[in-house]
Amino acid sequence: MKTLTMLKIIPIPAFADNYIWTLHDNQHAIVIDPGDAAPVRAYLDKHHLQLGAILVTHHHRDHTGGILELVEVYNSPVYGPRLEKIPGITHPLGEGDIVEIAALNLRLQVIDIPGHTCGHIAYLWNNSVFCGDTLFGCGCGKLFEGTHAQLHHSLQRLAALPDDTLAYCTHEYTELNLPFALACEPDNQQLKQREQDTHALREQNQTTLPFTMALEKATNPFLRCNEPAIIHNLELKLGHQLPANDELAVFTAMRKLRDLC
Numbered sequence: 061m062k063t064l065t066m067l068k069i070i071p072i073p074a075f076a077d078n079y080i081w082t083l084h085d086n087q088h089a090i091v092i093d094p095g096d097a098a099p100v101r102a103y104l105d106k107h108h109l110q111l112g113a114i115l116v117t118h119h120h121r122d123h124t125g126g127i128l129e130l131v132e133v134y135n136s137p138v139y140g141p142r143l144e145k146i147p148g149i150t151h152p153l154g155e156g157d158i159v160e161i162a163a164l165n166l167r168l169q170v171i172d173i174p175g176h177t178c179g180h181i182a183y184l185w186n187n188s189v190f191c192g193d194t195l196f197g198c199g200c201g202k203l204f205e206g207t208h209a210q211l212h213h214s215l216q217r218l219a220a221l222p223d224d225t226l227a228y229c230t231h232e233y234t235e236l237n238l239p240f241a242l243a244c245e246p247d248n249q250q251l252k253q254r255e256q257d258t259h260a261l262r263e264q265n266q267t268t269l270p271f272t273m274a275l276e277k278a279t280n281p282f283l284r285c286n287e288p289a290i291i292h293n294l295e296l297k298l299g300h301q302l303p304a305n306d307e308l309a310v311f312t313a314m315r316k317l318r319d320l321c
């Protein structure tokens with residue numbers, strides 16, 4: 061009987077700043093969002109792993125580009141959002157579905173987190189969430205298809221996960237997001253500490269992921285839309301007041317400002 065603690069969670073780097081999260085027990089593996097097959101094949105070969113399944117969060121090419129080649133080589137099932145067109149999907153998924161990977165004794169729960177794309181999903185497993193391009197370190201995904209209300213709601217759902225939840229997103233964006241986060245909330249001591257910690261990790265070419273939901277709720281402005289200091293700073297930048305007690309209005313203004321950076 062395999063125990064959950066035997067599983068390793070490894071980021072396989074791809075392109076400029078993507079991670080293809082890989083879970084394995086030294087025999088079997090699953091990969092999440094394989095935008096490129098080559099680094100996945102190299103990793104699996106090197107560690108003598110069999111690919112048990114491919115999981116996908118949304119349809120963007122840098123998350124799906126390697127699927128068909130991996131299926132050709134490993135004949136793996138492919139799980140992904142039922143609301144999006146993704147070549148190779150064998151198991152379309154949505155809110156409430158469970159993914160069972162028998163070889164790894166793994167059960168992942170699916171939640172819908174639309175906004176970045178219309179059908180974007182996340183996978184929950186124990187205290188981990190694989191959240192694609194919805195939540196990033198100190199930031200969030202861009203709106204390509206959904207509405208601000210959808211993305212705000214999706215982020216609220218992620219923020220409502222337990223504090224010790226580890227978020228595995230797909231891009232190394234934390235350092236990139238820090239200047240905007242600090243502009244929103246320059247006096248946030250935890251955010252300043254995170255800036256130092258992030259620079260220290262990146263100087264050694266180490267990942268800043270995963271991060272805990274507790275840290276994100278304390279430092280990510282997109283999860284802090286009811287903070288008076290953040291609202292005040294946004295209003296200064298916008299040159300006008302935001303409606304009172306309207307988190308969505310704050311979130312929308314923040315996301316639009318971030319798009320201009």
Ligand SMILES: [Zn+2]
Binds near residue numbers: 118176193
């Ligand atoms: Zn994307």
